[in-house]
Amino acid sequence: MSTRYVRWCLGAAVALVAVGGQIEETQTHTPIASRWNYNEHLFPIFRDNCGSCHRDGGIAPMSLVTYRSAYPWAQSIREEVLGLRMPPWKAEDGFGDFRNGHALPAHEMDMILEWSSGGYPQGPRAQSPAPPGEPEEWPLGAPAIELRMAEPFTLDWSTNEAVRYFVLPSGTTEERFVTGADVMPGAAAIVRDVAIYIDATGTARALDAEDDGPGFGEAEGRDFPTTAPLALWSPGRPSVRQDGAARTLPASADIVARVHYKKTWITEGEEFADQSRIGLYVGDEGDRAVESMLLSSPERASALTLTFTQEVDTDISALAVLPEVAIEAKDVQVVAVTPAGTRVPMLFLREPDTAWPTRYWFDEPIYLPAGSTIEVNAILHPGADHTPGPSLFGADPSAPIRLVVDYAADEALAN
Structure with missing residues (x-):
């Protein structure tokens, strides 16, 4: 058998493998079924909601603000959005309103889910947007x-x-x-x-x-x-x-x-x-002085619940809640009850953790007259583990759940 013939056979085999690989890749690629494409529709969502972390040089391990870096993660993006883990915002929508809310609107979630399962099209390449760089200016303006x-x-x-x-x-x-x-x-x-x-x-x-x-x-x-x-x-x-x-x-x-x-x-x-x-x-x-009120849970739960309260002894305007949940909980609910019996939703957390410490700033201050009570109810997972750790506000770490309510005293505060 001639050397030339062997080379021809090897070349044909390599070509066949290459073609076969291309055919297999084409067959396994998700068909384009999304009305939305990255360049025109998904990029603004990722830039505004994810770009602070998911960019080159950001805290996240991958960038989502270029198509080439985002599309390999399409299925992971879908799973994180469906699981309500990204963007990281634990407060239940509609149970309290917050100035610093970071949850995705329903229509943007739908666009992400359709794009990630519908072939994740890029869109017009001539319209490829420029990724944002590292911020150079203070978001709130120049500080004093x-x-x-x-x-x-x-x-x-x-x-x-x-x-x-x-x-x-x-x-x-x-x-x-x-x-x-x-x-x-x-x-x-x-x-x-x-x-x-x-x-x-x-x-x-x-x-x-x-x-x-x-x-x-x-x-x-x-x-x-x-x-x-x-x-x-x-x-x-x-x-x-x-x-x-x-x-x-x-x-x-x-x-x-x-x-x-x-x-x-x-x-x-x-x-x-x-x-x-x-x-x-x-x-x-x-400006009226901002103060903080500490609430701490009992060390031990009753069955699968932790419940504790704090009475408000003067008229206050509640401004924010900062929770620390160091135990595996399904949800934590914070409600204020006025002397007249009115129940005021403050905060509802699903699957809270300590991964991203968050102070939840109310969209409008919540006026609570003296004699009001702040109630905290937590539903725990079976066999929930308590992981004591340092507190951001010096609370006793033996309490599995702690929270601070920031407030201004006296008359109701209008923003």
């Missing part, structure tokens, strides 16, 4: 006070997750009234969430001085934090600036940023340096 971490913090290649507290002197020479705060992360690929505190006691400074590296870490027995955070930040969640209500920032007080760093399977093994910035928005002395 801008602070930066004193030095970069390095998350080395071998560390996948860490929590550090950083002290940022406010530099104020007089009392200021903070209506909101925002964050510009220095290393967006690893800054998962940030809690911002006001510290006028020097406690955080002392802890910082005891630690050799930038900032200080979490440890049992430390006396920080002991109060609710001024603000919480995570990518994709709109920050909130209050109207007519503020927390007091004493002169020369410190701002303390608790930064949660976390890598994904894409960024494991890489080294990052972060030097994030904090922006503070201020009002005036006439």
Whole structure:
């Protein structure tokens, strides 16, 4: 048998395999059955609802703001949207209204589901949109006070997750009234969430001085934090600036940023340096003081339920709820009951967890007269595990469920 004939046979075999592979690929590709395409219809949804995390250099492991990066994940996107896991927003729609709501509207969910199961068409290639870059401007506008971490913090290649507290002197020479705060992360690929505190006691400074590296870490027995955070930040969640209500920032007080760093399977093994910035928005002395009320559950559940209440002893306007659910729960419901017996829905969480700490800001303040009661009812999974961990507001971790209600006292507050 000649060498030339052998080469011809091998070439024919390779060609047949290639053609067969193409035929098989064509046969297994989902037929185009979607009315919606990526470039014209899906890109704006992904950009506005997912692009803060799912972009090049973002905290998520894949980008969804180009067709080439999004379509391989079409089935995963479908499963996450159907499971109501993405975007991460646990509050049940219609049970309380929130300023920072992040749930997908029904028609956008339908478009995603049809596109992901209907062949995920790209659309006109001439209309391929440009992916968004890293934000350069503050979403709430230029802050009155801008602070930066004193030095970069390095998350080395071998560390996948860490929590550090950083002290940022406010530099104020007089009392200021903070209506909101925002964050510009220095290393967006690893800054998962940030809690911002006001510290006028020097406690955080002392802890910082005891630690050799930038900032200080979490440890049992430390006396920080002991109060609710001024603000919480995570990518994709709109920050909130209050109207007519503020927390007091004493002169020369410190701002303390608790930064949660976390890598994904894409960024494991890489080294990052972060030097994030904090922006503070201020009002005036006439703004009413924002305070916080702590509610904690019993340590043990009765059967598969946890129920606890807190009476309101003065007239208040409830502004927000910040829950911590450290036990496997099916749902958690928070309702206010006025002295007249009126039940006011505040918050309903399905399958809550601690993955994305969220403060739920009411769309309108909820006025509760003195004598009202805040009721919390949780339905637990059978055999629910309680995983004690540090509290963002210094609550006793032995309580499986804790929540803070932020409020302004006295007369009803109108936004």
